[in-house]
Amino acid sequence: MYYTINESIARTAQELNSFREYKAGSATAEYRAEVDEAAALVERKKATVSPYYHEKLDYLLDRYAKKLAEYYNAYYRNEASCPSIMISGGSNFPVNKKRKQNARRDTLQQEYQAVQSILRKIESIGTGPIDFADPHARELLQRRVDDAKANHQRMKDANSWYRKHGTLEGCPGLTDKEKEWLTRPGVFSVGRGTPLELYRKPFPAFDLQNSNAAIKRYQDRLDAYNAQQNRTTAPTDFEGGQIVRNVELDRLQIIFDEKPDEETRAKLKANGFRWSPRNQAWQRQLTNAPASSIVRKKGSCKIRS
Template sequence: MYYTINESIARTAQELNSFSDYKAGSATAEYRAEVDKAAALVERKKATISPFYHEKLDYLLDRYAKKLAEYYNAYYRNEASCPSILISGGSNFPVNKKRKQNARRDTLQQEYQNVQGILHKIESIGTGPIDFADPHAREMLQQRVDDAKANHKRMKDANAWYRKLGTLEGCPGLTDKEKAWLTRPGVFAVGRGTPLELYRQPFPSYELQNSNATIKRYQDRLDAYEAQRNRSAAPTDFEGGQIVRNTELNRLQILFDEKPDEETRAKLKANGFRWSPRNQAWQRQLTSAAEAAARAVIG
C-alpha cells in the first residue's frame, strides 16, 4: 500500500532550508501517516456500504498512496533545487532559480489539493444512485423505499398527535433535535416566533409533499431495476455481430465477429460506447438510451 519516499532528497531539502537537523525517516513517516488516515477512512466506508464497492475503494486507496508519494518526492526535489537565503547568505544568491522554485511551489500546492480530492471521492462512494450491477441492488433499493415510507408515516403520525392533543409532549417519532427546532422562539414573526406556531403542526405540508416525491423517486428506481431484470436476455443478432444485454454487469454490449472499421469505431465512441478489453466488447450502461444508441451504430 505504501510507495517509496526519497529520504536522501528529503534530507537535502531540509538542510538547504532549515538550521535544524533532519530526523532520519521523518519524510516517510509523515507520508505513511497520511496514507494510514486514508486507509482508516476506507475501512469505515466498507463497514457501511455494499461489498460491491469495496474493490473500487481499494483502487482509490492505492491511487491516493501512489499520487501522494509522487507529490512528496516532487515537493522535496523542488525544495532541494535552491537553498534558502537564510542558509546560503545573500552573496551571489541565485534569484532566478529561487523564482522558479517559488512558482513550482504554487503548482505543487495545486497538485496536493488534487491528491486530497481522491479522499473526497472515497467519501462519496456508495452515496449516489445504486448501481444496478450491484448483486445487492434490489434489497438496497427496496430498503430506500421502505425507509422513505416509514419516515413519511412518522411525520403524518406526529402531525395527527399534535392536532389531537395540542402538545409535543410524548409525541412519538420526534427527535430531541426536531423538538428543539419546533419550539425555538424568535425564528418567525408569528406569536413567540416558533416554527410550530407558524406551521401549526410539527411537519408542514411542503415537507410531506417532498417526502411523497422522495418515495416516488425511489419507487421509480426500483421499478426500473425490476423492468431491466425482466427484459429478455436473449442477444440480438445483426450482420457481423450481436447485441448482448448483460444484466449482471448492467451493460449493453456490442460484439463484432471481426474488428470494426475506423468509421464504425468512430460511431461507437460518438454514441457513448467504449471498448472493454476484459469483456472483449463495446459497451455502455444498460439503458433505453443505450438501446437507441446501438441501433444508431448498427443501423
C-alpha cells in the same frame, strides 16, 4: 499500500531550508500517517456501503497512496533544488533559481489539492443512485423504499400527536434536532416566532409532499431494476457480430468479429458506446432509451436497449 519516499532527498531539502537537524524517517512517517488516515476512512465507508463498492474503495486508496508519494517526492526535490537565503547567505544567491522554485511550489500545492480530492471521492462512494450492476441492488433499493415510507409515516404520526395533544411533549419519532428547530423562537414573526407556531404542526404539507415524492422516486427506481432483470439476455446476432444485453454488468454490449471501421467507431462513440478492453466489447449502460442504428459497410442493425 505504502509507496517509497526518498529519504535522501527529504534530508537534503531540510538541510537546505532549515537549521534543524533532520530526523531519519520523518518524511516517510509523515506520508504514512496521511495514508493511514485515508485507510481508516475507507474502512469506515466499507462498513456503511455495499460490498460491491469495496474493490473501488481499495483502488482509490491505492491511488491516493501512490499519488501522495509522488507529490511528497516532487516536493522534496523542489525544496532541494535551491537553498534558503538564510542558509546560503546573500552573496551570489541564485535569484532566478529561487524564482523557479517558488513557482514550482505553487504548482505543487495545486497537485496536493488534486491528491486530496481523492479523499472526497472516497467519501462520496455509495451516496448516489444505486448501481444496477451491484449484486445487492434489489435489497438496497427495497431498503430505500422502506426507509422512505417509514419516515413518511413518522411525520404523519407526529402531526397526529400534536393535533390531538397540542404539545410536542411525549411526541414519538421526533429527533432532538427537530424539536429544537420547531421550538426555536424568533425564526418567524408569528407569536414567539417558532416554526411550530407558524406551521401549527411539526411537519407542514410541503414536507409530506417531498416525502411522498421521495417514496415514488425510490419505488420507480426499484421497478426499473425489476423490469431490467426480467428482460431476456440472449445475444442478438447481426452481420459481423452480436449484441449482448449484459444485465449482470448493467451494460449493453456490441461484440464485433473484427475491429469496426473508423466511421462505425465514430457512430458508436456518438451513441454513448466506449471500448472496454476488459470485456472486449463496445458498451454503454443498459437503459430503456433506444440507440441509433450502427451502420457497417456490409449491412446495418438497429440496436435497442
